[in-house]
Amino acid sequence: MFEAIAFYLFAFLTIVMFYITVTTSQALYALTALAAGMIFISAFFFILGADFLGAVQIVVYSGAVMALYAFGMMFFDTTRDLKEKQGNKYVVVGLSTIAAVLVVLIFMAPIISENITALYPIGDGGNTQEIGMVLFTKYLVPFEVAAVMLLVAMISGIVLAGKKMDESLTLQSEEEINEKASK
Amino acid sequence: MMEIGLNHYLVLSTILFCIGLVGVMRRKNLLMLFFATEILLNSVNIAFAAISHFHGDLTGQMFAFFVIAIAASEVAVGLGLLIVWHKRHNNIDLDTMSTMKG
Known part of the structure; x- marks a missing residue:
């Protein structure tokens, strides 16, 4: 009974939030609606008994990914309406x-x-314990590959969006880079 | 109706996937396109978790974890590229990047 109520409530909320995300012309509305939708999706994971997945969903999506998007949006002109x-x-x-x-x-x-x-x-162990057992025995190699992939993504993010915002390696020509390196 | 089964979750996942696909097709701004891809990945995650629960198998949750990891790295690389493009051309509209010459 309560499961049904929770399912329909969160299904409605998630669909509404994602609908706002894809239809609004304001980037900020889209970002906040997307963050809310991510939180509501983690509710499904808790209903389904995947506690660890729900926690990861909140931490990674609503924490890391949304912070990254908010950071990225500072670079773009988000005040003007988007063309469709x-x-x-x-x-x-x-x-x-x-x-x-x-x-x-x-x-x-x-x-x-x-x-x-x-x-x-x-x-019959807890969900987190079970996931740890499976992840670090049967899925160890994919786990390590995913770790390397995240490292590559981090390095590429640093190189592309770099710390020195006024001079970027990806925006310079070969001669400029060589000139800087020889100095 | 009141008993929530696997099909309910799969229908919900399909609806969210539809919303994400509509977003991918009609958005012109690349940042909004990234939002739509996040919706696509999340809808698939719901299906994975539901199948994992109703079949008593942890493999679905494992796949959902790797999908989340891929989504995180996609955002990092994609936003980096987007910032570089915005510095160069001062817009992030899809129509302006239809050619591939550097």
């Missing part, structure tokens, strides 16, 4: 619906056949 593509609205909505339904069908087809068995069944 003037396409046929019905074609866009229809194509999106068809594509989304197709994606869900493709991924659900093997699951609906009910032939699958749980590879790593959920035990």
Whole structure:
């Protein structure tokens, strides 16, 4: 009963927030609506018993990603209204619906056949403990690869948006860089 | 109706995915395009967590974690590139970057 109420409430809130995000012409409204939607999505994870995932969702999305976007928006002129593509609205909505339904069908087809068995069944320990056990035994290599990927992303972010804002390696020509290096 | 099953979550995930796709298709501003991609990734995460819960398998949650990691690095690299582009051309409209010459 309460699960149903929570599900419908958060489903409504999430859909409204994301609808605002994709339709508003103000970048700040879009950013705040997106952050609210992320928080509401973490509620689904808590309902589903994935406590650790919900906490990670709040920390990573509403914390790190939103802070990064807010930081990035300081560089852009967000006060002016955004221009939008003037396409046929019905074609866009229809194509999106068809594509989304197709994606869900493709991924659900093997699951609906009910032939699958749980590879790593959920035990009776806490959710965080179970995830730790699976993540650091069965998924250790993908975990390390993801760590290297995050490191690469961090380095590229530093190089691109760098500390010295007035002189950027990516904006200079080869000669300027060589000249600086020889000094 | 009152019993929430796997299908409810999958329908919700589909709706959110639709919203994200509409955003990707009709946005002209690249920052707004990034917001729409975040919506896409989040809707898939809901489906992963729901399947993980209703089939008693932790693999779905693992995939959701890696999706979150990919989303974080995508934002870092994408925003860096966006800042460089904005410094050069002083706008971030998609129509101005249709050619690939540096």
